[in-house]
Amino acid sequence: MEFIISNLLNGLSFGMVLFLIAAGLSIIIGIMGIINLAHGALYMLGAYVGWTIAVHNGLNFWLAVVVGGLAAGLAGLFIERGFLRHLYKQMNEQVLLTFGFVYIITNVCLWIWGGQAKVPFTDPALSGSLNLAGLMYPKTRIVVISIGLALAVGLWWLQDKTRIGAMVRAGMDNKEMIMGLGINLGRISMFVFIFAAFIAGAAGVIGAQLWGVYSYMGLQTLLFALIIIIVGGVGSIQGALTGALLIGVIDAFGKALFPELAMFTMYIVMVVILIVRPSGLLGRKV
Amino acid sequence: MKRKKLALLSGSIGLMVIVAVLPFVGACAPPAPEEFKPTPAPAPAPKAEPIKIGTLLNFSGPIADMGPRFLQGIEMALEEENYEAAGRPIELIVEDAASDPTVTLERLKKLYTSDGVNIVIGPLMGDGQMAVGPYAAEKKILITTIINGMFPNVEFGNWVMYPTTTIAQQRMSGWYVYDELGARTIVTIGSDYAGGYGYIDGAVYGFEEKGGEVVQQIWAPIGTADFAPYIASVEEADALVVFLSSGEDAARLLLAYNESGRELPQLFQLIHEVFTPEMLAEFGEGIVGLKAQSTYVWNRDDPINNQFVENFRAKYGTVPSIEQNSYTLAKMVVSLLEATGGDNSFDKLWPALLALKMDTPQGPLSFDTYGIALTDIYIIEIQEKAGDFVPVILKVYPQSTADPRLE
Incomplete structure (x- = not known):
């Protein structure tokens, strides 16, 4: 029983980090129609900046989360205003451009922080374990699960229940109509993109509690995010959450029960979903 | 419109020319030496030739x-x-x-x-x-x-x-785990690539030479993001022998080990150098007591x-x-x-x-x-000395790294 609960929690915490990575990308791809392959690199940038604040300068961990998010948001602003706004609806160009930014951001990070990995870090108050009905479980993982759930609820509310969420969705369905109604869609797109980049950067610091920071995480996290979006469905926060938790739990039990298949578990799930339900579990039709 | 078409046409032709010429550029390059011809020694070559x-x-x-x-x-x-x-x-x-x-x-x-x-x-x-x-x-x-x-x-x-070779180096780790840690059963976790198998095989070779038994072997892909599920599946044994090829993987495993909340076998790491001195400092007390094999110990007097x-x-x-x-x-x-x-x-x-x-x-x-x-092989333990986290040599196996398969 302890084995099942412990791996379930491991899967949930891993899945929540995956959700934090994928949530912003899901919004950008599904709602704005932009393929931003630099999303993982923004996650990494946030993680490195967070490490500088929390470990190198010994400041508050939660300050590091905010500053990491702001750094990624700023980079997002640069990418969107400087380049992507000229390439709306041009998917090939978006892919090439943002993949180029993966290399640029990765090399800038290598240049500033070097290639040496940074050890996982957290707030001193979160070190150690909590007793969950006899099962000792790390506090950091419980915090990651809680933050992921809170973000999922917040994003769902923002996307489905607010006026700005409605404007964004309407803009993607009929750009001309929404602009004809006097709404500045360009500005809304910019804010959504920066917001998604902020989430990626903040997620980088939150995820660093479990994964640390290292120089190739930009591509690794991008791959994770794309798998989550394919499994959960494009453009849906609920889909990203479902996909992330499903992948997280299957990955945890896969590693524990069939470690020799660990390299493929995520991809097996993705292939099955693509065959059975190509639009993903809860995909939104764009 | 006409100008655009012309530009496109000339661009395409230019591209075709480049593609057509490229193989010849390679062909015009100086021929690769077919076989390396040794110079008749011992006369030294002219100084100018690097x-x-x-x-x-x-x-x-x-x-x-x-x-x-x-x-x-x-x-x-x-x-x-x-x-x-x-x-x-x-x-x-x-x-x-x-x-x-x-x-x-x-x-x-x-x-x-x-x-x-x-x-x-x-x-x-x-x-x-x-x-x-x-x-x-x-x-x-x-x-x-x-x-x-x-x-x-x-x-x-x-x-x-x-x-030395991977197996020759880690053979002594197997000896140490058996002789000094008193382990009779081990679980191994290794990076899933050729070198990973080599290191783990070396430790297993030495451990089995002494009469020890391997009860479980786990292979983790390089870049594994979360080691907690692997740690959760570790079976009962006297020692957990680990080789992971990169510092970040080893750091995540150590974190999962420290936070597992389970009674786990004693950790022994092959090649402690995957942790840089900066990483040791970042780990702090979380790494104190880790025993490991080491090739080079910077503070050896x-x-x-x-x-x-x-x-x-x-x-x-x-x-x-x-x-x-x-x-x-x-x-x-x-x-x-x-x-x-x-x-x-x-x-x-x-x-x-x-x-x-x-x-x-x-x-x-x-x-x-x-x-x-x-070369000499060292067994070390990470200890805290005056606020620094440093390796301390526990045992030296002097120049004993001959590969056992050549004995």
Whole structure:
């Protein structure tokens, strides 16, 4: 029983980090129609900046989360205003451009922080374990699960229940109509993109509690995010959450029960979903 | 519109021309040497002609952190020699192996055919070594490993296996776990690649020689993001022997081990150098008490090592770790060239290698008849000393790294 609960929690915490990575990308791809392959690199940038604040300068961990998010948001602003706004609806160009930014951001990070990995870090108050009905479980993982759930609820509310969420969705369905109604869609797109980049950067610091920071995480996290979006469905926060938790739990039990298949578990799930339900579990039709 | 079409047409034609001409550009290049022809030694070559030393290091991919560190060691060694050996200038050519066997082989071919290099330091990764083995042997390139080598390449007779082969190095870890930790059963966790199997096999070899039993073996992909599920599945045993190829993987495993909340077997890590001194400081108390095998211990009190550490710290502002390996290899290459009077032909270098005896920061260095280095192996424990987290030597296995399969 302890084995099942412990791996379930491991899967949930891993899945929540995956959700934090994928949530912003899901919004950008599904709602704005932009393929931003630099999303993982923004996650990494946030993680490195967070490490500088929390470990190198010994400041508050939660300050590091905010500053990491702001750094990624700023980079997002640069990418969107400087380049992507000229390439709306041009998917090939978006892919090439943002993949180029993966290399640029990765090399800038290598240049500033070097290639040496940074050890996982957290707030001193979160070190150690909590007793969950006899099962000792790390506090950091419980915090990651809680933050992921809170973000999922917040994003769902923002996307489905607010006026700005409605404007964004309407803009993607009929750009001309929404602009004809006097709404500045360009500005809304910019804010959504920066917001998604902020989430990626903040997620980088939150995820660093479990994964640390290292120089190739930009591509690794991008791959994770794309798998989550394919499994959960494009453009849906609920889909990203479902996909992330499903992948997280299957990955945890896969590693524990069939470690020799660990390299493929995520991809097996993705292939099955693509065959059975190509639009993903809860995909939104764009 | 017409102008646009014309521009498109001329662009396409230009592209076609470039594509058509490219093969001929290659054909016009100087022909690659078919076979390396040794110069009749011992007459030294003219001073103006540089000896080219190539390196295959990792500057990108999952272990991108290691390339710059190895380069630091090589550059420091060559600077100490004023980039000269036996009166000939040395030219260093650096290539990125990219942690990819295919790329590693391509870069070695480039070093040999384009640059005329026949002495190469690297590659690091076991799969990369296996990929370049036949080519390096065919071209008679004197090639080195950096942190141990894959045994099959020993047969080629042109590999400098430093500090030794993977199995030879870790055999003593198996002995230590059995004799000193008193373990009779172990679980192993290793990185799922050729080198990972080599290291774990070495520890298992030594452990089983003593009569120990392996109850479970787990192989984790390089770059595993979360080790908690693996730790949760570890079966009951006396010790958990771990080899992970990168510091970030080893750090995540240690975190999962420390936070598991379970009663787990005692952790023993192969190659503690995957943790840099900076990482040890970041871990803090979480790493105190970790027992590990080590090839090089920076704070070992020895005049040559103390001087090396002082110089390294003055130059790079930190203490050395794996940089010692590439430093010693570069020094070794210079010593070989000195011994041959600057003759860099393989047929002169190889006998010089087998006759070489050097004192290095790591300890005494010599080679067996297969080119496998005989070096000291250290067992260390991480301890806190005056606020620093440092390795402390618990046991030394002196120059005992002969590969057991050649005994």
